[in-house]
Amino acid sequence: MELDILPLNLPSDSHRPLVIAGPCSAETEEQMLCTAQALAQKGCHLFRAGVWKPRTKPGGFEGNGEKALTWLQQVKTSTGMLVGTEVATPEHVELCLKYDLDMLWIGARTTANPFAMQSLADSLQGIDLPILVKNPISPDLELWIGAMQRLNQAGIKRLAAIHRGFSSYDNKLYRNTPTWQIPLELRRRVPELPIICDPSHIGGKRELIAPLCQQAMDLGFDGLIIETHCTPDKAWSDSAQQITPDVLNYILSLLIIRNEHQQIDEIVDFRRQIDEYDHQMMELLAKRMRVCRQIGRYKRDHNITIFQANRYNEILVKRGAQGALCGMNADFIATLFETIHEESVRQQMDIINQ
Numbered sequence: 498m499e500l501d502i503l504p505l506n507l508p509s510d511s512h513r514p515l516v517i518a519g520p521c522s523a524e525t526e527e528q529m530l531c532t533a534q535a536l537a538q539k540g541c542h543l544f545r546a547g548v549w550k551p552r553t554k555p556g557g558f559e560g561n562g563e564k565a566l567t568w569l570q571q572v573k574t575s576t577g578m579l580v581g582t583e584v585a586t587p588e589h590v591e592l593c594l595k596y597d598l599d600m601l602w603i604g605a606r607t608t609a610n611p612f613a614m615q616s617l618a619d620s621l622q623g624i625d626l627p628i629l630v631k632n633p634i635s636p637d638l639e640l641w642i643g644a645m646q647r648l649n650q651a652g653i654k655r656l657a658a659i660h661r662g663f664s665s666y667d668n669k670l671y672r673n674t675p676t677w678q679i680p681l682e683l684r685r686r687v688p689e690l691p692i693i694c695d696p697s698h699i700g701g702k703r704e705l706i707a708p709l710c711q712q713a714m715d716l717g718f719d720g721l722i723i724e725t726h727c728t729p730d731k732a733w734s735d736s737a738q739q740i741t742p743d744v745l746n747y748i749l750s751l752l753i754i755r756n757e758h759q760q761i762d763e764i765v766d767f768r769r770q771i772d773e774y775d776h777q778m779m780e781l782l783a784k785r786m787r788v789c790r791q792i793g794r795y796k797r798d799h800n801i802t803i804f805q806a807n808r809y810n811e812i813l814v815k816r817g818a819q820g821a822l823c824g825m826n827a828d829f830i831a832t833l834f835e836t837i838h839e840e841s842v843r844q845q846m847d848i849i850n851q
């Protein structure tokens with residue numbers, strides 16, 4: 498057993514996934530209370546707000562620290578919601594315990610650092626709070642599991658993972674690439690560990706929140722953590738990705754929660770991984786075809802023939818050999834690339850005959 502997991506015991510409605518909502522950062526008492534009251538009215542039970550903010554560069558808003566913990570306490574007493582924040586050091590943990598927070602999460606930058614994780618785990622020894630562990634910024638499942646194992650060794654069993662996507666150099670659509678097969682592999686390896694999706698940090702922009710939430714539900718995630726702010730455009734951090742409590746409620750009301758009565762057996766999990774890989778293959782094929790069309794335009798403008806036998810042979814031979822090295826039949830790979838090549842030629846013919 499890689500991890501020893503007990504139920505989180507956090508409140509959620511039967512018809513909805515577990516939802517944690519609240520601003521990226523605790524900015525002012527007024528912003529916290531107005532956001533929290535609206536969320537509580539819409540039936541939210543779990544409130545988030547960052548008290549210490551890890552910023553990529555110095556000079557940004559780094560959080561209000563201890564003062565903001567008093568606002569979280571006010572949120573809790575005035576709305577009845579349970580409250581949580583990000584902790585990165587033992588001092589943060591100590592203060593959160595002093596202010597009676599109900600759950601803590603560990604940020605992506607902290608999960609990535611085993612020294613920081615170990616000192617956090619030491620400071621949490623014997624504390625019975627739900628701890629949510631965000632994935633490390635790099636796509637490294639072992640590091641993610643390792644971070645949770647350190648907490649486990651300190652006696653923490655009410656654990657959940659938060660999938661917030663992975664940083665990548667070349668990324669246009671998402672702020673952090675989802676690479677869904679990593680949380681899905683985590684699900685396969687530790688089936689009883691709840692996985693919560695953070696569409697706000699994956700998407701980085703409002704328009705992506707709803708489709709990402711649906712995707713997470715379709716993949717069988719257990720919950721969502723969504724940055725919500727009473728006036729998102731005025732937010733002091735992550736403004737582009739925050740939504741109002743009204744919009745959150747609307748998104749949640751449209752979510753289709755599929756009734757997966759089958760047990761979550763290994764086959765279901767493997768199939769999800771296959772779907773994800775197929776999706777990636779489609780994206781790659783589309784990218785490859787785009788380049789082929791660019792070549793087609795070049796050939797057209799420079800009067801070069803479309804079919805170049807040497808190049809075609811080179812592709813079949815090289816890919817066949819590569820396929821064999823990866824344990825696949827060389828003929829199968831050659832046939833696959835013949836088919837791909839056929840479609841590339843067809844697309845280039847279209848361009849030349851335009």
Ligand code: PEP
Binds near residue numbers: 547603604631
């Ligand atoms: C956050 O939740 O506001 C945050 C800083 O997230 P992450 O650690 O995923 O970047």
Ligand code: MN
Binds near residue numbers: 521734735
């Ligand atoms: Mn944020």
